[in-house]
Amino acid sequence: MVKSPKTRIGLLIAGLGIYLSSLGCEFAPTNKENLPPPAVAELGAQFDDKNTGTIQGSVTWQGPLPKVPPLKVFGIAGIQTDEFGEQPNPHAPKIDNEDPAVTETVVFLRKVDLSRSRPWNHGPITLELRDRQLRILQDGRSARAGFARRGDSVIIVSRDADCHVLHGRGAAFFALPFADADQPTRYYLKRDGVVELSSGTGFFWMSGLLFVAEHPYYARTGVDGRFSLEKVPAGEYELVCWHANWHMAHVRREQDTGIVNQLHYRPPVEQTRRIVVDAGATCQVQFSWSEGDFERRVDSRAP
Numbered sequence: 001m002v003k004s005p006k007t008r009i010g011l012l013i014a015g016l017g018i019y020l021s022s023l024g025c026e027f028a029p030t031n032k033e034n035l036p037p038p039a040v041a042e043l044g045a046q047f048d049d050k051n052t053g054t055i056q057g058s059v060t061w062q063g064p065l066p067k068v069p070p071l072k073v074f075g076i077a078g079i080q081t082d083e084f085g086e087q088p089n090p091h092a093p094k095i096d097n098e099d100p101a102v103t104e105t106v107v108f109l110r111k112v113d114l115s116r117s118r119p120w121n122h123g124p125i126t127l128e129l130r131d132r133q134l135r136i137l138q139d140g141r142s143a144r145a146g147f148a149r150r151g152d153s154v155i156i157v158s159r160d161a162d163c164h165v166l167h168g169r170g171a172a173f174f175a176l177p178f179a180d181a182d183q184p185t186r187y188y189l190k191r192d193g194v195v196e197l198s199s200g201t202g203f204f205w206m207s208g209l210l211f212v213a214e215h216p217y218y219a220r221t222g223v224d225g226r227f228s229l230e231k232v233p234a235g236e237y238e239l240v241c242w243h244a245n246w247h248m249a250h251v252r253r254e255q256d257t258g259i260v261n262q263l264h265y266r267p268p269v270e271q272t273r274r275i276v277v278d279a280g281a282t283c284q285v286q287f288s289w290s291e292g293d294f295e296r297r298v299d300s301r302a303p
Helices: 003-021
Strands: 052-061 106-110 127-129 132-137 139-141 145-149 151-156 164-170 176-178 185-188 192-200 207-213 218-220 226-233 236-244 248-254 260-265 269-277 280-288
Touching: 052 106, 052 269, 106 207, 106 226, 127 145, 127 164, 132 145, 151 176, 151 226, 176 185, 192 260, 218 226, 236 280, 269 280
Parallel strands: 052 280, 127 151, 145 207
Antiparallel strands: 052 226, 106 218, 106 236, 127 132, 132 139, 151 185, 164 176, 164 192, 192 207, 236 269, 248 260
């Protein structure tokens, strides 16, 4: 259903109001203010391909598979919602029932010497708002998480007739409105850390993650639960296995209607391993998750 300009502007104002009110007096940056950051120090100035090794491994699920209930959609301000009904929890683990391999777990290194690192090898990112879902497009695939180098930018574009406001929290802090489809904007990422992406116009199931870093040793597990970090300089590291938590911390609702407009999830969970990488060798590492790793008190107000 195509909305009138008046309705579209009203939804955008409402979305920005929800976001800003949740942050007190914080300010949502505009494109003009989101200028490129200062140049980042050169990566890999002393990289030696002959003095590197490989880290490979897998992530599996142990024990009963988790039962993650869908998110119930009771209404969205100004929008007909009969078509929504239920939406899957965006942080539910993706598990192959037979292996059971865990797909799209993020694995990365800590304690990396940037001068000895390989050059950045992840492709540019496009954040696409399509069919009231958030898609992170990188290296020819759509994923729940993307990897960006600090100082680089992402392209954000809406493909929907709906008005959208994309929120960023964590390592980046913004509220970017999209009143019209197919009008891309560029946003620069200036700080290391995880950026949590969500909707500010009532589509509370929309969620994504950006890992902003200075080195490229980040990977997602594939459909077989396996991962690989290649051309790692010989040395000692901390290897991190990271997964978002699907349990709710709290739910934000509109005061007048009680309609859910924003979700906040409990902190992610991670496991770490101390590893030593030898030149010309492959280090094998296995991780496993269980439901107990993610168990938290679930907010009774969850939708």
